[in-house]
Amino acid sequence: MRFLTSIFQKGPANSASGEISLQGGQKKRLEQTGNRIVMVMAVIGLTYASLGGKLIWLGMQEESELASRRIVDRSTSATRPNLVDRNGQILAMDIKMASLYAEPRRIVDPDEAVELLATVLPDLDYKKIYKWFSSDAAFKWIKRELTPKQQGDILALGIPGIGFRSENRRFYPGGPTASHILGLVNIDNEGISGIEKFLDDNGLADLHKAGFAIAQDLEPVKLTIDLRVQHAVRNELEKAIERFRAIAAAAVVIDVDTGEIRSMVSLPDYDPNNPVDASKPDRLNRMSAGLYEMGSTFKAFTTAMALDSGKIAITDKFDARKPIRIGGSTIKDYRGKRRILSVPEVFIYSSNIGAAKMADKVGIPAQREFLTRLGLLTRMQGFELPEVASPTQPKKWRKVNSITIAFGHGVSTTPLQTAVAAAALVNGGKLVRPTLFPRTKDEAQKDAPQVISKKTSDLMRYVFRLNSLKGSGRKADVPGYLLGGKTGTAEKVVNGRYSSEKKFNAYLSAFPMNKPKYVVLVIVDEPQPEEGRRFSTAGWNAVPTLGAIVKRVAPMLGVKPDFQERNTAILSSY
Amino acid sequence: MIKSSDVVLTGLMIVAAVWTFQVKFETKISARKVADLQKSISKEDDRIDILTADWAVLNQPSNLQIMAERFGEELQLQPLEIEQIATLDELPPMKVVEDPIGAIATEAGEIDTMATGSIKRAAE
Numbered sequence: 001m002r003f004l005t006s007i008f009q010k011g012p013a014n015s016a017s018g019e020i021s022l023q024g025g026q027k028k029r030l031e032q033t034g035n036r037i038v039m040v041m042a043v044i045g046l047t048y049a050s051l052g053g054k055l056i057w058l059g060m061q062e063e064s065e066l067a068s069r070r071i072v073d074r075s076t077s078a079t080r081p082n083l084v085d086r087n088g089q090i091l092a093m094d095i096k097m098a099s100l101y102a103e104p105r106r107i108v109d110p111d112e113a114v115e116l117l118a119t120v121l122p123d124l125d126y127k128k129i130y131k132w133f134s135s136d137a138a139f140k141w142i143k144r145e146l147t148p149k150q151q152g153d154i155l156a157l158g159i160p161g162i163g164f165r166s167e168n169r170r171f172y173p174g175g176p177t178a179s180h181i182l183g184l185v186n187i188d189n190e191g192i193s194g195i196e197k198f199l200d201d202n203g204l205a206d207l208h209k210a211g212f213a214i215a216q217d218l219e220p221v222k223l224t225i226d227l228r229v230q231h232a233v234r235n236e237l238e239k240a241i242e243r244f245r246a247i248a249a250a251a252v253v254i255d256v257d258t259g260e261i262r263s264m265v266s267l268p269d270y271d272p273n274n275p276v277d278a279s280k281p282d283r284l285n286r287m288s289a290g291l292y293e294m295g296s297t298f299k300a301f302t303t304a305m306a307l308d309s310g311k312i313a314i315t316d317k318f319d320a321r322k323p324i325r326i327g328g329s330t331i332k333d334y335r336g337k338r339r340i341l342s343v344p345e346v347f348i349y350s351s352n353i354g355a356a357k358m359a360d361k362v363g364i365p366a367q368r369e370f371l372t373r374l375g376l377l378t379r380m381q382g383f384e385l386p387e388v389a390s391p392t393q394p395k396k397w398r399k400v401n402s403i404t405i406a407f408g409h410g411v412s413t414t415p416l417q418t419a420v421a422a423a424a425l426v427n428g429g430k431l432v433r434p435t436l437f438p439r440t441k442d443e444a445q446k447d448a449p450q451v452i453s454k455k456t457s458d459l460m461r462y463v464f465r466l467n468s469l470k471g472s473g474r475k476a477d478v479p480g481y482l483l484g485g486k487t488g489t490a491e492k493v494v495n496g497r498y499s500s501e502k503k504f505n506a507y508l509s510a511f512p513m514n515k516p517k518y519v520v521l522v523i524v525d526e527p528q529p530e531e532g533r534r535f536s537t538a539g540w541n542a543v544p545t546l547g548a549i550v551k552r553v554a555p556m557l558g559v560k561p562d563f564q565e566r567n568t569a570i571l572s573s574y
Numbered sequence: 575m576i577k578s579s580d581v582v583l584t585g586l587m588i589v590a591a592v593w594t595f596q597v598k599f600e601t602k603i604s605a606r607k608v609a610d611l612q613k614s615i616s617k618e619d620d621r622i623d624i625l626t627a628d629w630a631v632l633n634q635p636s637n638l639q640i641m642a643e644r645f646g647e648e649l650q651l652q653p654l655e656i657e658q659i660a661t662l663d664e665l666p667p668m669k670v671v672e673d674p675i676g677a678i679a680t681e682a683g684e685i686d687t688m689a690t691g692s693i694k695r696a697a698e
Contacts, residue, residue: 037583048590090630096620148624166620173630231635480656551656561656 079168080189080196080204081218083182085227086438092182092196094189095171097145098164100154104137107161117142120153145169172272178230179269180285181223181385181436184278195223195436198384223436224260229253232552234265237522240545241267244527244536250286251522251549252416253557256423256510258444259432262518262557264416266290286523288380289387291412295490296350297508298408303347303463304425305370306358308456314343320353327400331356334489334537347463348471350487352407359406364397367405373451374421375431376413384436389414408488415506419521422508424451425460426516465513472539476507476547480561481554483547485509487538492526502526505538507546517559522546
């Protein structure tokens with residue numbers, strides 16, 4: 001620094017005293033030149049030093065900072081993360097597909113170009129293409145989404161005036177297997193339903209707008225579903241639809257402690273790779289977006305309510321000998337026992353009269369409060385899929401409403417909510433929010449409200465199991481897995497009246513009942529009696545379907561079979 | 575009037591200029607190489623994506639089920655039965671046979687009545 005200032009000081013001092021010191025002029029000039037050289041060298045030295053410094057700085061940079069300086073090309077705006085199942089199997093991914101275009105102005109010989117192209121892509125409309133090629137147009141798409149092999153073959157032809165643009169396309173290797181969960185994307189690769197839409201609504205769309213969604217930087221998104229289980233469930237439901245000639249079937253498998261959905265299938269579905277059917281009304285996700293009167297499966301909630309209220313003990317008895325007449329309608333039992341029934345008997349024989357009397361004893365406000373507490377009457381909050389229906393209930397609960405709701409008529413709710421509430425009945429009383437993203441038990445139970453007492457939950461496990469051993473769930477008893485559940489056969493409303501022809505059947509179950517791990521709910525919509533049989537109640541279709549599902553998926557879910565002998569005499573002593 | 579220091583400095587300047595140009599040139603070559611490599615990496619990435627997709631399709635449970643049904647007989651495949659799942663300590667103890675050949679002979683009922691010196695006489 002002192003060196004520089006001395007240079008500048010010398011300059012003006014020099015010119016001022018130039019005339020006085022004439023004899024020293026020669027010497028002065030030499031001195032001046034020497035100083036200038038030093039100055040120039042200093043500047044050059046500084047320049048090189050700064051270049052060297054910059055080099056060192058570049059070498060020290062972290063890679064990620066450099067990566068963020070990458071140029072964002074046009075196709076990145078459509079990049080989406082892979083979706084994988086809980087084991088890392090790919091459910092959805094982006095693949096780059098080449099699309100072929102032509103710039104007819106630059107095509108030299110249209111005849112040759114068409115002839116050559118036809119060797120690789122024989123099924124194009126070449127009359128039209130010949131017209132294009134001979135025209136003076138600037139740009140024409142010839143074919144979108146070619147396979148890599150076709151692209152290579154066309155490149156090898158060496159036709160001037162044609163080229164490729166690569167486009168991201170969403171690909172679902174499983175086809176329809178998990179269609180309702182994954183959802184769909186539109187032509188611009190933006191999510192329009194299912195988890196794809198959820199991702200866009202939760203940050204991905206903003207990333208796209210900012211241009212930061214670069215394929216390599218996007219972590220795959222892991223879901224809770226297990227592809228193997230998902231396939232097995234779907235396969236069994238397909239068989240069920242065929243066997244019982246039903247119009248639809250659906251099922252869900254939920255972990256009772258974490259609320260993780262291991263599988264959710266609704267048939268009929270669609271192929272997300274070619275979603276021409278996706279918007280048809282019968283392709284809705286019946287599990288979360290379908291509203292149904294759940295029928296007798298609701299008696300599980302009525303029983304839990306009765307036991308949890310403290311007003312009814314499990315040993316109490318109800319007179320189910322006579323039908324109840326109220327407001328011009330008669331409440332009867334389907335193949336009723338016509339005797340006095342205990343609480344577990346009301347449950348396993350699915351007595352409408354018994355359930356109505358239980359609800360009556362608890363009272364209308366308490367019943368309404370209990371069902372709301374279980375989340376059955378309000379729209380499901382916090383679930384990832386956008387396709388969620390809002391349950392309906394009567395505006396004013398009169399006695400007749402209370403009675404019919406006790407056995408599952410008069411309120412409509414989604415099957416998924418029913419399964420979630422059932423999980424609370426058997427897991428010790430915690431209402432765990434369902435989710436499609438992995439989480440631990442602690443995370444799940446931290447904010448889960450206690451909706452029924454532990455004691456009620458224990459009693460519910462007992463009546464569920466009893467129904468599987470002696471009641472309507474007999475056809476689903478998979479040895480070793482201690483299945484328990486409640487069937488429901490609801491008559492569907494046709495033109496404002498309950499139809500005895502069209503049924504909505506369900507089997508709500510959990511296993512293993514000594515320490516429940518999973519809730520499984522199967523619904524079968526409008527099943528017909530099987531060939532050579534007369535019945536189409538839930539015990540004949542939903543129950544065996546669920547049994548087949550559990551038999552297949554329980555080993556995959558890691559539930560160890562238990563063949564220990566149990567004293568069933570104690571069970572039936574109530 | 576050329577001083578020796580001037581010669582040295584001029585020489586240094588020339589060397590520095592040559593060196594600068596060489597570095598610039600090498601950088602250009604490296605940059606082109608990097609661009610080429612990046613291009614081939616992204617091409618390779620795309621191919622990996624296609625193969626991953628292919629693998630995901632082939633490894634699809636629905637596909638495996640079709641395969642298992644088609645070739646099940648030849649490969650002697652059968653669905654798993656729940657009874658086949660057990661832990662080691664649930665298995666019954668293995669029958670230990672001390673004299674395997676003797677056991678086979680006993681089962682077949684072919685006991686040689688002739689006693690040789692190597693066999694202990696039965697206590698009479």
